Every structure is written in C-alpha cells, then in structure tokens.
Amino acid sequence: MTAAIIAPSRLRHRARLGVRIGLAALAVSAFGAFGTPAQARGPEGIADVAEKVIDAVVNISTSQTVEAKGGGSNTMPQLPPGSPFEEFFDDFFKNRRGPGGPGGGKGGDNGPPRKTNSLGSGFIIDTSGVVVTNNHVIADADEINVILNDGTKIKAELVGVDKKTDLAVLKFKPTKPLVAVKFGDSDKLRLGDWVVAIGNPFSLGGTVTAGIVSAKNRDISSGPYDSYIQTDAAINRGNSGGPLFNLDGDVIGVNTLIISPSGGSIGIGFAVPSKTVMGVVDQLRQFGELRRGWLGVRIQSVTDEIAESLNIKPPRGALVAGVDDKGPAKPAGIEPGDVVVKFDGKDVKDPKDLSRVVADTAVGKEVDVIIIRKGQEETKKVTLGRLQDPDKVQAAVKTDEPAPEKPVTQKALGLDLAVLNKDLRTRYKIKDSVKGVVVTNVDANSDAAEKRLSAGDVIVEVAQEVVSSGADIQKRVDQLKKDGKKSVLLLVSNADGELRFVALSVQ
Missing domain, CATH: 2.30.42.10 (PDZ domain)
Structure with a gap:
C-alpha cells in the first residue's frame, strides 16, 4: 500500500447513531492494525503540561454548502483511504441506495445543495479570543465555530490566512475568561526531546498524545518554505491545526501533516515550527495578509x-x-x-x-x-x-506538433545545434527577447538528455560567455577540455525566456 501525505483533518460527520456504533466496533481493529508500537513510559511532566494547557486547545467546526451528487443524503462520509471503515460504510450506504431508498432519486442524479460539516483543531494565543489553526481546516468554509474544551460553541471570524505555510488566524468574542498559551523557541528543540500533541483526532474530542522530536528542518516539498518538525507523537485526522507543546507547556509547533498509508498515525507527523508560526501570525493579525x-x-x-x-x-x-x-x-x-x-x-x-x-x-x-x-x-x-503573490502558475510553452527537419549547423555535447532564426523561433515558439543557439535534437544516451535538455531550449552562455552559434559552443568546449575541466556550465533559456544553469560532462 502506498503511503500518502495527508492533512489530518476534516473527518465528516454525517453518519447516524447505528453507523457510529459500527464505527466504534471497527475502530478497535483499525487502531490495532495501524497503531504505532508501544513506547517506553514518558516523563511524568506530560500530565502537568496537559492539565496546564488543555483549556487553551479548541476544536474548529466548519460548515460548507456543496452541491449534492448521487442521491443527496446517501453520500458516503469521507474516510481514511484503505481503512476497514470504507468497506463497512460502502455496504451500509449501498444497501440504502435505489429509487425506494432514503434520499430517493437515481444513483447519478444531483440532489439539492446540502451542508457538510468537518472538525479540526486550534489553540488560543490571546485571551481576547485569538485562535491559530491550519488554513486547510477552514478553507472554503461558509461558517466557522470555535468549540472550547467545556463544549461551549462560539461563532468565529477569519482574520487572515497564509496558504504557503498553511496557517490561519481566527477571532471570536469570548463569553467567559479564557486560557491562552504562548509560543516557545522551536530553534532550541533537540532530537529526542519530548513533545505533547493535543487535538481532535477522528473527531473524538480533545485528546493528548506524546512522543519525541524525530527530526528538524524537514523539507517534504509541500511548499516553498518547508522546514517542518517531525515527531512520532500520534497525530491523526482532526489533529490539523492543533498545538505541539514542549514540556514547559509552550507551543513549539502547529500539527499540519502526516505520512500514512491508512489515514491514521504511523508515527510520522509534521508540525510547522513556532519560529515560522510567530512571524506569520504577527503579520496576519497586523495586516490580515503576509508581506514577504x-x-x-x-x-x-x-x-x-x-x-x-x-x-x-x-x-x-x-x-x-x-x-x-x-x-x-x-x-x-x-x-x-x-x-x-x-x-x-x-x-x-x-x-x-x-x-x-x-x-x-x-x-x-x-x-x-x-x-x-x-x-x-x-x-x-x-x-x-x-513579494507579490497572484497565486498563478505559469506553464512553459510547448508544442506537440511535429516540426519539419532543418539542417543541423553543429553537433556538440550530444546536442544538435542551430543558429536561432525566424523559422526556428516560429517552430519552437521562442520569444524574440531570447538570444543564443537553439537545440534541435538531443542524443537520448547523452548527459544532456539526462539533464533534461530538449529541442527548443536555447543555449545563451557557455562557461559564462555569450554564444551565437554551434561553432562558438564547440570552441569553448574544446578549450575547457584542454584546461582539464571535467564539465561545462551552460546558461539555458526556455521558449519563454526563463533561465537555468546546466552542467554537462565534457569527457
């Protein structure tokens, strides 16, 4: 089974009482199958930390109006992919479908719009009612509510979000005195330090788990500023946005992602470090946006x-x-x-x-x-x-149309090279601002192919000197060989003028 990176939140609540009983029965086997091995007894201070901060940890309840598909209220709840729950719910809802079943209608018909609910976690950082959570917990929500540890439910408003770090700040009006937590210094964390996670796993309510710091500065390619704390403290769906504490009761991270084949914790969880969170939260509170x-x-x-x-x-x-x-x-x-x-x-x-x-x-x-x-x-x-963030991704321009053959001016470095003229600009859709020598073919067995050079790329410089023909490139390569160099550095442009450096072997 392939492991996946999952944001552990948004377990849907749409099942009836009978389904919940079945879920509870299945949960025993599910946790047995996917739970982490028993850990050694942790420090006694964990209970003190939990007692100190538990009232500052909240549940985040959101609702969203969506278009119903395939039978309205018969829609199956979202569950961890591959979990034993899926088969149970699939059988349950399959038996209820059909023209005469609850919800009515045909299997593929769209019903009226309906509301879906989900739960995540968050924590209070200011007794005036300021809460930190994950952006993905509240994304696209029509209504957001904060549920305190005693069950009090209060409507919240969005202060601001930062999608790049997956953080959000909420504000609500408290009806009684609140408990707030403060941030600690995530830079002082050491590998093996004990940490405590508190959140709302599988929507069961406030739950405390403990583990250690498994790694720091993890880059899992989820965003441009990845620098996660990795922990083996159990983090499951619904924990998203919840705090990760040190043994002083300070927040040193925000639980955000897990790697799991099942949707449940296997001891690989990731938290945004407090050093990052503090800077983002300060700007969101001050400006309502990030100014990077x-x-x-x-x-x-x-x-x-x-x-x-x-x-x-x-x-x-x-x-x-x-x-x-x-x-x-x-x-x-x-x-x-x-x-x-x-x-x-x-x-x-x-x-x-x-x-x-x-x-x-x-x-x-x-x-x-x-x-x-x-x-x-x-x-x-x-x-x-x-930094301006238009949230737009520009794709490189490519053509799938076969191009007519053109005479090759020069061969070098496993490349067929030609002087860039009007016909070649048209063929490869190369902008007029791009200057250099165009690649018309790449030897499949060459270092150039391994470095992903392709027809339509334009070589602008060789060894930091401008080139305008294949002969220029060959001359520079020959000189580098004489100088005993093992590789040559090319400055390469794509059709849109975006540059990158590529080092090719000259041996």
Missing part, C-alpha cells in the same frame, strides 16, 4: 558539477539563474551566474535557505548579500521589495 520580502531572482541548486565549473569549494549557496528586470537585485548588480552564499549575515547553504531568509526579512530593509562571482566573493547591498 522579495529579492527578484530565480535560483537553483549548486550541484557538484556546477560548483566545479564555477570554482566553488565546497559546493554551497543558491545559484542565480535569472534576475527580474523590475526586482531589487537588478539595480544592486546581482547577475545570472552569481552564487549567493550569505544574506543579511545568515549563511545560505542551499536555495531553500535563501527563500526562507528573504521571505522572513522586512520589506524595505537594506541588507548585505554576499555572492561568489568567477571564484571571488563580492558584497552587494540590496533594498528588499515586497
């Missing part, structure tokens, strides 16, 4: 081959593949081919480091950016702009 710093560059990793080509030892930093003409980096003198190794006094080990530190830096702040250019360090002063 913007450098105005496109970056990529410095591979061993690229590092060898640029004479950078050891490989490190973020390679600038492109500079926005209207961005802050342009007037500061940052150019494609520069490698950023330090930003505002902070070391940059890889592109993710640079993305995070730039995003966390105040808009309008002047910072020192240390780059490596042609083997030498230089310092550039940059005044950060503001």
Whole structure:
C-alpha cells in the first residue's frame, strides 16, 4: 500500500447513531492494525503540561454548502483511504441506495445543495479570543465555530490566512475568561526531546498524545518554505491545526501533516515550527495578509558539477539563474551566474535557505548579500521589495506538433545545434527577447538528455560567455577540455525566456 501525505483533518460527520456504533466496533481493529508500537513510559511532566494547557486547545467546526451528487443524503462520509471503515460504510450506504431508498432519486442524479460539516483543531494565543489553526481546516468554509474544551460553541471570524505555510488566524468574542498559551523557541528543540500533541483526532474530542522530536528542518516539498518538525507523537485526522507543546507547556509547533498509508498515525507527523508560526501570525493579525520580502531572482541548486565549473569549494549557496528586470537585485548588480552564499549575515547553504531568509526579512530593509562571482566573493547591498503573490502558475510553452527537419549547423555535447532564426523561433515558439543557439535534437544516451535538455531550449552562455552559434559552443568546449575541466556550465533559456544553469560532462 502506498503511503500518502495527508492533512489530518476534516473527518465528516454525517453518519447516524447505528453507523457510529459500527464505527466504534471497527475502530478497535483499525487502531490495532495501524497503531504505532508501544513506547517506553514518558516523563511524568506530560500530565502537568496537559492539565496546564488543555483549556487553551479548541476544536474548529466548519460548515460548507456543496452541491449534492448521487442521491443527496446517501453520500458516503469521507474516510481514511484503505481503512476497514470504507468497506463497512460502502455496504451500509449501498444497501440504502435505489429509487425506494432514503434520499430517493437515481444513483447519478444531483440532489439539492446540502451542508457538510468537518472538525479540526486550534489553540488560543490571546485571551481576547485569538485562535491559530491550519488554513486547510477552514478553507472554503461558509461558517466557522470555535468549540472550547467545556463544549461551549462560539461563532468565529477569519482574520487572515497564509496558504504557503498553511496557517490561519481566527477571532471570536469570548463569553467567559479564557486560557491562552504562548509560543516557545522551536530553534532550541533537540532530537529526542519530548513533545505533547493535543487535538481532535477522528473527531473524538480533545485528546493528548506524546512522543519525541524525530527530526528538524524537514523539507517534504509541500511548499516553498518547508522546514517542518517531525515527531512520532500520534497525530491523526482532526489533529490539523492543533498545538505541539514542549514540556514547559509552550507551543513549539502547529500539527499540519502526516505520512500514512491508512489515514491514521504511523508515527510520522509534521508540525510547522513556532519560529515560522510567530512571524506569520504577527503579520496576519497586523495586516490580515503576509508581506514577504522579495529579492527578484530565480535560483537553483549548486550541484557538484556546477560548483566545479564555477570554482566553488565546497559546493554551497543558491545559484542565480535569472534576475527580474523590475526586482531589487537588478539595480544592486546581482547577475545570472552569481552564487549567493550569505544574506543579511545568515549563511545560505542551499536555495531553500535563501527563500526562507528573504521571505522572513522586512520589506524595505537594506541588507548585505554576499555572492561568489568567477571564484571571488563580492558584497552587494540590496533594498528588499515586497513579494507579490497572484497565486498563478505559469506553464512553459510547448508544442506537440511535429516540426519539419532543418539542417543541423553543429553537433556538440550530444546536442544538435542551430543558429536561432525566424523559422526556428516560429517552430519552437521562442520569444524574440531570447538570444543564443537553439537545440534541435538531443542524443537520448547523452548527459544532456539526462539533464533534461530538449529541442527548443536555447543555449545563451557557455562557461559564462555569450554564444551565437554551434561553432562558438564547440570552441569553448574544446578549450575547457584542454584546461582539464571535467564539465561545462551552460546558461539555458526556455521558449519563454526563463533561465537555468546546466552542467554537462565534457569527457
């Protein structure tokens, strides 16, 4: 069974009492099948932490009006994929379908709009009624309610969300004094430290689980600023948005994702660290949105081959593949081919480091950016702009139409190369602003094919020198071979003018 990354929330509540009894009976076997191995007894302080903070942890109840499909109220509840519950509910609802069954109508007919309910978790950070949770817990909700530990249900309003870190801030008017929790320092966490998770797993109500910090700074490719705390504390569906505490009772993370083949905890859960959460929450409370710093560059990793080509030892930093003409980096003198190794006094080990530190830096702040250019360090002063987030994804332009054969001007590095002319621009839909040598074919067994070069790519520079013909490229490659270089660094553009660096073997 394939494991999946799941946001552990939004277990639907639509089953009747009889179904719930069946669910309870099946839950015993389900937890037996998918539960984590028994852990050693934890520190006695866990009970003290739970007693101290439990009243600050809330359930988040949302409702949404959706278009009914396939028989209105007969719709089956959402359940963990592959769980034993699925077969039970499938049989239950299958027996009720049909023209004469509850809900009526034919199997494929759409019924009237209906409301669906879901539950997640959250926690109070201010006694005035400010709550932190996950964005995916409240996304698309028509109505949001906060349910306190004593069962009090109060309508809440949305203050702001940040989709990139999956965080949201809510506000409600308290009817009595509240308990609030404070943030701790997630940077001080060590591997093996005990942590406590409190939330609403499987919509059972407030539940406490404990475990240890399994890893820090996890990048699971769920967003541009991934830096999760990994824990084996049991986190299940409904825990999304709930707090992860240290043994001082401070929030050091927000439980957000799990990896699981079943939808239940297998001991691999992820929390957004408090260092990230605090910055996001402060901005959402102040502005209702995120105002992130913007450098105005496109970056990529410095591979061993690229590092060898640029004479950078050891490989490190973020390679600038492109500079926005209207961005802050342009007037500061940052150019494609520069490698950023330090930003505002902070070391940059890889592109993710640079993305995070730039995003966390105040808009309008002047910072020192240390780059490596042609083997030498230089310092550039940059005044950060503001990152605009239109939430649009632009796809590269490609054509599936077979192109007529054209004479090949030159062969080099496993590539067929030609001078970029009007016909080739039309064939590959290459913008007029793109200059260089166009690739018309790639040897399937070459290093170029492995590095995903393809017909229609345009080679702009070779070893940081502009080229305009296949002969120029071959000349540069021959010289690098004589100099004993193992690889050559190409600056490659796609049809839209987006640049990237590619290192190819010259051996």
